[in-house]
Structures are given as structure tokens and as C-alpha cells.
Amino acid sequence: MSPRFLSSWLTMDFPERLVALRKQKLLTQQALADLLGISGSILKRYEAGRAQPTLPVLRRLAVTLGVSADVLLFDKDERGPDEMLRLQFEAVSQFPKEEKKIIQALLDGMIIKHRTRQLVDELRR
Numbered sequence: 001m002s003p004r005f006l007s008s009w010l011t012m013d014f015p016e017r018l019v020a021l022r023k024q025k026l027l028t029q030q031a032l033a034d035l036l037g038i039s040g041s042i043l044k045r046y047e048a049g050r051a052q053p054t055l056p057v058l059r060r061l062a063v064t065l066g067v068s069a070d071v072l073l074f075d076k077d078e079r080g081p082d083e084m085l086r087l088q089f090e091a092v093s094q095f096p097k098e099e100k101k102i103i104q105a106l107l108d109g110m111i112i113k114h115r116t117r118q119l120v121d122e123l124r125r
Helices: 003-009 014-024 029-036 040-048 055-065 069-073 083-092 097-124
Strands: none
Touching: 014 040, 014 055, 014 069, 029 040, 029 055, 055 069, 083 097
């Protein structure tokens, strides 16, 4: 995916993303529908924004189109960690199980601390 295509694509809503990804894979509506095991008319309704896929169909869409489901559903600002954290999480994913548990406990503690601070600030207002 080219950077220009990616940046414009991230500001689209689900039907537009679906169409763009299908076209990028050089698939017709019927070809994608066949790969998903759904009718072409249902896919047309998804692309027109008149229907939404079920969770199993959404999963098959993501796998078939080679993207994560969150990329299909969420705007750039609504999705996972920023690039720096993503790289760190990828590195941590290679750690042994026990070290991953330690990292998770540290993150849980920081999240609790942050949320507590937010609640205290809200109560003070």
C-alpha cells in the first residue's frame, strides 16, 4: 500500500475503505463475495453503506483483504498505539512468557495510576 493511498484511505468510512481495498486487490464485487462465501448483493449493500457485515464476515473480510479488522472499522486516531509504542509492543512480543507478565503488570499499574489521576482531577472540578 503506498503512503499516499494509505493516508487518504485512513480518513474514509467503512464502505469506502471496503471498496478501496477490494479495488486495490483487483477484485470485482462478485469475486470478493465468492471468496467470502456471501452473495454479491450483500457485498453491494456493505459497499453502499446500507448493511453491515456480521462479525464472522468481518473477520473473513480482514483475512481476505490482508488487513486487520481494526483497519477496516476505525479511523486512524481511533486505532491502537502510536508507531513508537507499536514497535515496543512488537519487541515485547518476542520476550519469554514470564517477562511478558512483568511488562503487563507494569502497564496495568501505570494505567490504573493514570485513570485514578483522571478521576481525582474530575472530582476537583
